Amino acid sequence: MERLPNWADLVLVPLVSLLMAAIIAGVIIKILGESPVAAFKLMASGALGTQEGVGYTLYYATNFIFTGLAVAVAYHAGLFNIGAEGQAYIGGLGTGLVCLWLGESPFWVVLPLAVLAGAVSGAAWAFIPAYLQAKRGSHIVITTIMFNYIASAVLIFLLVDVLRPDGQMDPATANFPEATTLPTLNQIPVFNLFFTSKVPANVTLLIALAAAFGVWALLWRTRLGYSIRAFGKSEDAARYAGINPFKITMIAMLLSGALAGMMAINNVMGEAGRLLQNSASGAGFIGIAVALMGRNHPLGVVLAAILFGFLFQGGAELGMWTKIPIEMRVVVQGLVILFTGALDVMVRMMLTRIFAAFRGSKTAKGAV
Amino acid sequence: MDYATLLQLLDTTIRLATPLLFACLAGLYSERAGIFDIGLEGKMLMAAMASASVAYLTGSVWMGVLAGIGASLILAGIHGIASITFRGNQLISGVALNFVASGITVLVAQRLFGQGGRTPPLEGDARFAPITLPFAEALRDVPILGPLYYEVISGHPFLVYLGFATVPLTWWVLYRTRFGLRLRAVGENPAAVDTAGISVVGLRFAAVAITGVLCGLAGAYMATALQAGFGREMTAGRGYIALAALIFAKWRPVAALWACLLFGFFQALALRPDVVEGVLQFKVPVTFLDALPYVLTVLVLAGFVGKAIPPRAGGEPYVKER
Numbered sequence: 001m002e003r004l005p006n007w008a009d010l011v012l013v014p015l016v017s018l019l020m021a022a023i024i025a026g027v028i029i030k031i032l033g034e035s036p037v038a039a040f041k042l043m044a045s046g047a048l049g050t051q052e053g054v055g056y057t058l059y060y061a062t063n064f065i066f067t068g069l070a071v072a073v074a075y076h077a078g079l080f081n082i083g084a085e086g087q088a089y090i091g092g093l094g095t096g097l098v099c100l101w102l103g104e105s106p107f108w109v110v111l112p113l114a115v116l117a118g119a120v121s122g123a124a125w126a127f128i129p130a131y132l133q134a135k136r137g138s139h140i141v142i143t144t145i146m147f148n149y150i151a152s153a154v155l156i157f158l159l160v161d162v163l164r165p166d167g168q169m170d171p172a173t174a175n176f177p178e179a180t181t182l183p184t185l186n187q188i189p190v191f192n193l194f195f196t197s198k199v200p201a202n203v204t205l206l207i208a209l210a211a212a213f214g215v216w217a218l219l220w221r222t223r224l225g226y227s228i229r230a231f232g233k234s235e236d237a238a239r240y241a242g243i244n245p246f247k248i249t250m251i252a253m254l255l256s257g258a259l260a261g262m263m264a265i266n267n268v269m270g271e272a273g274r275l276l277q278n279s280a281s282g283a284g285f286i287g288i289a290v291a292l293m294g295r296n297h298p299l300g301v302v303l304a305a306i307l308f309g310f311l312f313q314g315g316a317e318l319g320m321w322t323k324i325p326i327e328m329r330v331v332v333q334g335l336v337i338l339f340t341g342a343l344d345v346m347v348r349m350m351l352t353r354i355f356a357a358f359r360g361s362k363t364a365k366g367a368v
Numbered sequence: 369m370d371y372a373t374l375l376q377l378l379d380t381t382i383r384l385a386t387p388l389l390f391a392c393l394a395g396l397y398s399e400r401a402g403i404f405d406i407g408l409e410g411k412m413l414m415a416a417m418a419s420a421s422v423a424y425l426t427g428s429v430w431m432g433v434l435a436g437i438g439a440s441l442i443l444a445g446i447h448g449i450a451s452i453t454f455r456g457n458q459l460i461s462g463v464a465l466n467f468v469a470s471g472i473t474v475l476v477a478q479r480l481f482g483q484g485g486r487t488p489p490l491e492g493d494a495r496f497a498p499i500t501l502p503f504a505e506a507l508r509d510v511p512i513l514g515p516l517y518y519e520v521i522s523g524h525p526f527l528v529y530l531g532f533a534t535v536p537l538t539w540w541v542l543y544r545t546r547f548g549l550r551l552r553a554v555g556e557n558p559a560a561v562d563t564a565g566i567s568v569v570g571l572r573f574a575a576v577a578i579t580g581v582l583c584g585l586a587g588a589y590m591a592t593a594l595q596a597g598f599g600r601e602m603t604a605g606r607g608y609i610a611l612a613a614l615i616f617a618k619w620r621p622v623a624a625l626w627a628c629l630l631f632g633f634f635q636a637l638a639l640r641p642d643v644v645e646g647v648l649q650f651k652v653p654v655t656f657l658d659a660l661p662y663v664l665t666v667l668v669l670a671g672f673v674g675k676a677i678p679p680r681a682g683g684e685p686y687v688k689e690r
Contacts, residue, residue, distance in 0.1 A: 149608070
């Protein structure tokens with residue numbers, strides 16, 4: 001069978017997958033009795049048409065960059081981390097505790113500590129699944145699913161019975177001190193040329209982009225990154241080359257958990273200003289879609305995260321103004337994961353046929 | 369804790385263990401044939417929605433069950449095409465279908481009934497009625513065993529008995545029929561099955577279809593027997609608990625029964641924190657009981673409670689030699 005050109009494999013396969021997911025979503029919207037074109041226009045105007053819309057799109061995108069990178073790093077080591085959701089919960093716990101305890105300290109002390117606490121807590125939550133995979137051969141997919149549920153139970157317990165202030169009904173911590181408020185994009189030079197009023201997207205976006213660059217540099221510019229990728233491609237070959245499987249599995253999963261945990265700076269410290277029960281709200285799972293769509297490359301992850309930020313914000317607008325329930329975005333998320341992650345062979349086969357037919361007609365013409 | 373409370377707990381245990389049991393046995397067929405399925409949750413949810421909707425619209429619970437099985441089979445079919453025909457990643461396919469199911473069930477229910485993604489409550493023939501087993505009334509006054517028979521064993525809807533009957537049936541199919549032997553073989557060494565001239569693809573699709581039917585029954589039970597109607601995310605992670613039970617049971621049918629009863633018992637306890645507190649003499653947070661099945665599964669996976677060895681060819685697509 002002929003092979004696809006490299007650029008088509010990198011760019012066309014995700015785009016065609018997205019197109020197929022979009023077509024199915026359009027059909028579903030049609031069945032629901034709405035116009036797909038009008039729905040798309042509403043999404044676009046709601047997510048990109050106003051400052052507030054763009055602010056929300058970028059806010060969601062920030063979450064998804066972190067979780068997308070988390071899934072991607074693990075994926076390069078051949079590990080499928082479904083636990084980013086739980087790791088983000090526990091990351092939120094770490095960040096939240098720092099904000100509660102040290103919130104009165106100067107900002108330049110709190111922010112680095114909050115970032116560190118989120119990363120360390122997220123990594124800690126990935127530690128046991130990673131260790132069990134590396135030492136005991138327990139499947140990381142199952143253990144991380146279990147750890148998502150355990151994280152949720154731990155958080156509910158802490159919020160209901162321990163961290164909730166007296167006299168408060170809803171399971172959440174007290175509000176963080178004023179000093180922990182992160183600068184939003186309208187308060188940051190350059191960005192304030194576009195954003196003139198307060199938006200939810202904040203300085204964490206820059207941290208997320210820095211993290212994406214860091215992941216790229218690590219994976220493609222260091223010896224460790226090379227070991228991780230080699231291990232993911234072929235465990236046997238990596239072992240033969242003297243790469244320690246235990247070490248690589250642990251490092252990749254801890255990094256993955258740390259990235260997922262760092263998401264907490266955006267949603268817990270930045271947006272909510274206190275630790276809530278369902279703080280990650282599915283971002284950990286969207287990270288799977290983002291990583292697959294972005295072909296596990298940091299640049300792809302950033303682009304896919306913005307796309308999903310658009311979908312998330314646009315989907316909320318649909319839920320508000322049309323008869324299309326907000327759950328539509330979960331369907332699209334599922335379809336994107338299905339086409340990019342499980343039916344990618346089908347998409348590739350289709351494209352290969354089309355390319356072959358195209359080449360065939362060219363050579364036929366040349367012969368005449 | 370008195371005897372009456374214990375019986376009540378056991379009764380709830382059986383009610384709550386049934387959907388786990390159906391889903392767990394569903395996963396057993398698929399995984400024994402070498403196809404990982406973390407999409408049990410999604411299939412149950414689809415079946416719950418379809419069965420509640422159709423049962424409400426037709427007024428017949430049996431039509432509802434058929435619709436539930438049908439809806440679950442559609443997802444099973446997609447999973448089969450993705451993981452068998454196109455040799456895609458089985459784990460990713462399962463995750464994807466769970467999300468699709470989570471969203472689309474609400475979309476459909478909202479479109480049909482406009483009640484915020486729920487179906488209207490089911491009544492009369494649209495729901496399974498409890499069955500009183502023979503002599504239950506007559507034997508009720510026999511000390512100890514009488515109330516046990518009356519309260520715990522008798523008085524469940526049909527699907528509960530079907531679920532428990534599926535355990536010996538599955539054992540018989542797996543270990544006493546030719547189909548079962550081949551099914552187990554295809555999960556351990558598909559190349560050997562292929563060499564024997566038996567279709568790997570056909571066997572795996574058959575296993576995935578059985579998984580679809582059983583998940584359909586699990587979902588239909590949730591919506592038409594355990595509860596009266598569908599609500600969003602009503603399966604609440606039961607597909608994953610079933611998966612945990614399957615590992616806990618080390619992929620064996622009779623052990624699966626005990627695992628599901630155990631996890632069902634935890635769920636029953638979580639509904640009665642007062643009883644737990646009374647027995648242990650100190651307060652246990654409900655969330656701890658909720659998390660117990662997951663913690664136990666991790667312990668099993670870690671090898672502290674015996675070693676769980678999955679079917680050897682699980683998760684790997686079969687590529688025929690050329």
